[in-house]
Amino acid sequence: xxxxxxxxxxxxxxxxxxxxxxxFLRWAYGHPLGALALAALVKxxxxxxxxxxxxxxxxxxxxxxxxxxxYGLDTAEFLDSPESFRSFNEFFYRxxxxxxxxxxxxxxxxxxxxxxxHLGFAKASEISGVFVKGQQFDLGKxxxxxxxxxxxxxxxxxxxxxxxxxxxxxxxxxxxxxEEPRLIGGPLYSVSPLALRKRLGxxxxxxxxxxxxxxxxxxxxxxxxxxxxxxxxxRQTYAPGSKVEKGGEKGYFEFGGSSVMTLFExxxxxxxxxxxxxxxxxxxxxxxxxxxxxxxx
Numbered sequence: 494x495x496x497x498x499x500x501x502x503x504x505x506x507x508x509x510x511x512x513x514x515x516x517f518l519r520w521a522y523g524h525p526l527g528a529l530a531l532a533a534l535v536k537x538x539x540x541x542x543x544x545x546x547x548x549x550x551x552x553x554x555x556x557x558x559x560x561x562x563x564y565g566l567d568t569a570e571f572l573d574s575p576e577s578f579r580s581f582n583e584f585f586y587r588x589x590x591x592x593x594x595x596x597x598x599x600x601x602x603x604x605x606x607x608x609x610x611h612l613g614f615a616k617a618s619e620i621s622g623v624f625v626k627g628q629q630f631d632l633g634k635x636x637x638x639x640x641x642x643x644x645x646x647x648x649x650x651x652x653x654x655x656x657x658x659x660x661x662x663x664x665x666x667x668x669x670x671x672e673e674p675r676l677i678g679g680p681l682y683s684v685s686p687l688a689l690r691k692r693l694g695x696x697x698x699x700x701x702x703x704x705x706x707x708x709x710x711x712x713x714x715x716x717x718x719x720x721x722x723x724x725x726x727x728r729q730t731y732a733p734g735s736k737v738e739k740g741g742e743k744g745y746f747e748f749g750g751s752s753v754m755t756l757f758e759x760x761x762x763x764x765x766x767x768x769x770x771x772x773x774x775x776x777x778x779x780x781x782x783x784x785x786x787x788x789x790x
Contacts, residue, residue: 497686499610499777502767502784507776510610510656511564548748553581560584564658569593586661586728586745594660596740596783603667603711603762603787604740607753608660609653610777613768613786617756618646623775628693635697635717635754637677645715647759651768651786652696654684654752654777662745663718663753664782665737669708671716673733677701684721684752696752702727704743710789711761716743717754727751740783755786762787 497510547553557575561568568575570593578584597604605611614620620630632650633642655661665671682688682695689695700720708714718727729744731737764787771778780786 499779500767500771501779503779503781508779511658548582548585549580551579554578554584556581557584566658570660582748585657585748588662589660594740594781594783597785599785599788600710601788602739602785603789604664604783605651605653605780605786606666606716606743606755606782607653607655607663608781609655609753610779611651611653611768611786612772612775612777613649613651613764614772615649615764615769616647617650620650623652623689623693630693631697634694635701636703636715637675641715645756645758649757649762649764649787651755651764652752653754654686655746656685657748660782661747661751662782663716663743665706665731665739665741665743666716666755666786667706667708667710667714668737668739668741669706669714670736671704671706671731671733671743674702674704674718674729677703679720681720684719696754700727702729704729706737712758714758714761715754715756717756718744718746719752719754720746721751757787760790763790 498507499510500506501508557578560566560581561575570589572588572590575584578587594608612623617630617632621628623630632646633639636642636645677700679698679700682692682699684695684699696719702718704716704718706714706716720727726747727744728747731741731743737743765785768778768780768786
């Protein structure tokens with residue numbers, strides 16, 4: 494399989510992703526025996542639950558410092574010291590200091606909901622060839638609601654992919670009032686491009702949570718958190734029905750890679766120029782939470 498390349502907005506460089514668990518992923522999604530294990534074991538909830546419990550054990554805290562050193566994480570961004578985490582999972586969904594992720598203060602700015610590698614599409618109905626040619630995006634299956642899909646098919650969609658090395662809390666892209674999330678059950682396939690190159694449908698087959706946010710500046714916005722292999726849980730930390738600020742915390746993923754999708758009504762936003770440029774070339778854009786994803790139309 495080809496390496497995963499993306500453009501880093503903050504360094505201005507093309508970079509190659511260093512994949513946590515790369516050998517296993519390549520075997521599971523690229524080898525015939527791996528495919529058997531994927532169907533029988535890896536995609537199933539009990540596998541991710543079992544692995545998540547391992548990451549909750551006190552002994553797993555021994556993995557924190559080697560992980561930080563292996564992937565070059567900046568501990569100055571952490572709200573708490575690396576030694577304070579009682580398990581690897583606690584470290585995984587760590588909080589950052591507010592100064593580490595400033596929120597774009599412009600009134601017209603719509604911000605990325607998470608640190609990650611992002612793809613943006615001006616029209617959700619025209620998404621095709623994502624990660625590999627010939628794959629079509631199925632908005633109705635993602636939302637579990639064909640009527641809602643019809644309403645949003647000409648609106649913008651941003652896919653934000655979080656790797657295990659990333660900050661794993663997700664945030665609101667605009668101010669507004671969020672509803673209770675709607676949960677859709679499903680398996681837990683990987684959402685790494687190594688897997689999505691084989692089958693884009695993992696995005697709308699996996700377990701997911703869908704929240705409608707009624708915003709002040711760009712109408713209704715839908716936020717979809719997608720679970721994945723070894724994601725123990727999708728935790729929501731906001732209060733449904735209460736006003737939230739742009740960049741306010743919405744929740745976090747426990748251990749594993751995962752994704753967040755943000756969907757807008759037609760004509761509500763204009764995606765950032767660099768996001769559009771790189772996405773048109775099927776190249777993900779790395780950007781941090783709180784930086785500009787779009788602006789209100």
